Amino acid sequence: MDREIEDIFALETKRQNEGIELICSENYPSKETRLAMSSIMVAKYAEGFPGHRYYGGCEFIDRCENLCIERLKALFGAKFANVQPHSGSQANFAAYHALINPGETVLSLELNDGGHLTHGSPVSFSSQMYHFVHYPLGEDAHLDYGIVEKCLDEYDPNLFLAGYSAYPYAIDFKRMRELIDEHNAHSSTHCLFMVDMAHIAGIIAAGYCQNPCDYADLVTSTTHKTLRGPRGGVILTNDPDIAKRVDKAVFPYSQGGPLENIIAAKAVAFREDAEPSFKTYIKKVLDNTKACNDELAHLGATVSGTDNHLFLLNVLKTYGITGKEAQLKLESVGVTTNKNMIHGDTLKPAEASGVRIGFAAVTTRGCTKEQAVEIADLIDGVLKDEPLDVAYYSLRVKAIASTWKDVAELSF
Ligand code: DSN
Numbered sequence: 001m002d003r004e005i006e007d008i009f010a011l012e013t014k015r016q017n018e019g020i021e022l023i024c025s026e027n028y029p030s031k032e033t034r035l036a037m038s039s040i041m042v043a044k045y046a047e048g049f050p051g052h053r054y055y056g057g058c059e060f061i062d063r064c065e066n067l068c069i070e071r072l073k074a075l076f077g078a079k080f081a082n083v084q085p086h087s088g089s090q091a092n093f094a095a096y097h098a099l100i101n102p103g104e105t106v107l108s109l110e111l112n113d114g115g116h117l118t119h120g121s122p123v124s125f126s127s128q129m130y131h132f133v134h135y136p137l138g139e140d141a142h143l144d145y146g147i148v149e150k151c152l153d154e155y156d157p158n159l160f161l162a163g164y165s166a167y168p169y170a171i172d173f174k175r176m177r178e179l180i181d182e183h184n185a186h187s188s189t190h191c192l193f194m195v196d197m198a199h200i201a202g203i204i205a206a207g208y209c210q211n212p213c214d215y216a217d218l219v220t221s222t223t224h225k226t227l228r229g230p231r232g233g234v235i236l237t238n239d240p241d242i243a244k245r246v247d248k249a250v251f252p253y254s255q256g257g258p259l260e261n262i263i264a265a266k267a268v269a270f271r272e273d274a275e276p277s278f279k280t281y282i283k284k285v286l287d288n289t290k291a292c293n294d295e296l297a298h299l300g301a302t303v304s305g306t307d308n309h310l311f312l313l314n315v316l317k318t319y320g321i322t323g324k325e326a327q328l329k330l331e332s333v334g335v336t337t338n339k340n341m342i343h344g345d346t347l348k349p350a351e352a353s354g355v356r357i358g359f360a361a362v363t364t365r366g367c368t369k370e371q372a373v374e375i376a377d378l379i380d381g382v383l384k385d386e387p388l389d390v391a392y393y394s395l396r397v398k399a400i401a402s403t404w405k406d407v408a409e410l411s412f
Contacts, residue, residue: 013408016407017401017406018397018402019334019336019397020334020335020336020362020375020397020400021336021361021362022335022337022359022375023336023338023356023358023361024199024225024309024356024357024359024360025165025198025199025358026360027227027228027361027364028361028364028365028410029224029265029269029410030269030272030411030412031408031409031410031411032272032411033228033229033268033269034230036265036267036268037265038261039264040261041061041064041260041261041263041264042260042261044057044061045257046058046062046065046258046260047251047252047258048251049065049084049247049251050065050066050069061260064263065083065258065260067267068263068264068266068270071270072234072236072266075273075274076204076211076213076219076236077211077214078236079237079238079239079243080237080242080246081234081235081236082094082234082236082243082246082250083232083234083263083266084255084258084259085220085232085233085234085235085255086233086255086259086262087222087232088116088118088196088198088220088221088222088233089117089118089233090250090254090255091222092116092126092220092233093118093125093249093254094235094250094253095235095249096126096130096159097245097254098218098235098242098245098246098248099158099159099194099217099218099242099245100130100158100159100192102130103129103131104130104157104158104159105131105132105133105155105156105157105159106119106120106126106130106131106133106157106160107132107151107152107155107159107160108134108161109134109137109161109164111349112345113137113141113167113341114164114165114166114167115165116164116165116196116198119132119196120132120133120134133157134151137343141343143167143169143171143172145172145175145176145179148160148176148179149179149182149183152180152183152191153183156187156191157189157191158190158192159191159192159193159194160180160191160192161194161196162176162194162195162196162212163194163196163197163219163220164196164199165199166341166356167199168304168306168307168308168310168312169304169306169307169308170209170210170307170308171209171210171212173195173211173214173216174210174214174215176193177193177216180193192217192218193215193216194219194220195212195215195218195219195220196219196220197212198220198221198225199225200226200309201223201226201227202225202278202282202285202360203226203282203285203286203308205227205273205274206273206279206281206282206283207279208282208283208286209307213236213238217242218235218239219235219236219237220234220235220236221233221234222234223269225360226285226360227269227270227273228269228272228273228360228364229265229266229270230262231262232259232262232263234266235250272412275412277412278412281363281364281412284363284369285359285360285363286307286309287369287372288359288362288368288369288372289306289309289311289357289358289372291369291372291376292311292357292359292372292373292375292376293311293376295372296313296376296379299380301313301314301318301380302314302317309359309360310357310358311358312355312356312357313326313354313355313357313379314353314354315353316342316347317353319383319384321383322339322347322351322353323340323347323353324350324351326339326355326383327339327355329382329383329388330355330379330382330383332388332390333382333390333393333394333396333397334394334397334398334401335375335379335382335397337355337357338355338356339355340352340354340355341353341354342354359372362375362404364410365405366405374400375400378393378396378397381393
């Protein structure tokens with residue numbers, strides 16, 4: 001097609017096939033999902049929603065978007081869904097607009113404690129449009145529902161936000177709902193409950209943790225992490241009035257024409273996610289993540305422990321190097337991770353004391369529990385050894401990755 005672009009594709013495919021991808025927010029979609037992404041659905045303008053478009057010729061686009069909506073609703077047992085957000089950040093942008101007014105107060109977890117940029121980081125639109133305050137984690141880096149209760153009373157927020165980017169433990173959405181209801185019973189401000197389930201959406205769909213759609217007023221997600229779909233966002237709710245406000249907040253407030261090829265790909269992925277084999281996949285992700293975390297602990301490393309697809313490795317405490325240095329060392333042998341703040345971190349985010357490690361992507365390719373343990377030994381060696389034998393570890397990484405499926409040939 002285009003020699004320059006083709007050459008780059010070949011290099012990236014090789015990097016992905018020969019490497020060990022441990023960034024917990026990444027995954028590989030199926031061939032079928034990728035085919036939908038490159039389909040001719042891309043050529044259609046369809047501003048508006050099924051049955052109410054600003055353009056003609058939307059008969060089949062409407063069928064596709066409706067199918068996507070129905071599949072998503074069935075996956076999470078929700079009454080209403082909007083599948084048009086281009087990303088998780090866009091979904092959150094629209095969600096805030098649908099739920100609260102500019103300047104109103106949102107109680108969320110800070111980025112440094114595992115939250116997300118759009119959960120009130122000073123460099124994001126979120127903190128500039130709304131008044132964000134934060135609930136801290138407990139001393140053991142777990143959510144402390146007593147602290148949440150106190151913060152609800154102290155800040156009297158208009159919106160409580162749960163769902164995180166670097167939180168390795170189970171979340172009790174039911175307890176949060178109870179706390180918000182108790183707070184609302186004696187407060188003049190009515191606090192709404194929003195969950196950003198982007199990281200754990202696949203785990204929820206597979207039934208291995210509480211479903212926030214049963215408790216929250218509104219739930220946002222991305223579709224490309226544990227859900228293994230195309231890169232994009234979605235919004236779910238059971239409240240008909242909120243659903244109407246969500247649609248208006250997505251279009252025309254914050255987005256123009258929906259990406260109908262991506263919506264088709266979301267539909268394909270949601271069908272895959274409803275298969276029994278997806279449940280088996282998620283169970284393997286949980287087992288592999290725990291196996292790697294536990295082996296690192298066995299080797300003497302300071303790790304967070306895990307109830308989901310990710311854990312945090314404190315590299316400063318364990319190996320005396322920063323998260324940035326650890327990320328670079330691992331990358332030099334073909335293991336991809338990202339530096340991450342650890343609870344109570346004293347280093348800046350650009351350095352950080354830890355790395356975030358996840359098993360969603362490698363498990364899609366076929367990583368076994370034995371290999372997850374081997375990967376822990378490899379990580380420990382790479383971060384401990386000085387000088388680092390790059391050639392030796394690179395060969396070990398390639399040997400493991402060579403037993404897995406080709407990233408371009410996956411079918412679920
Ligand atoms: N960038 C995603 C992550 O890595 O968690 C969140 O948006």
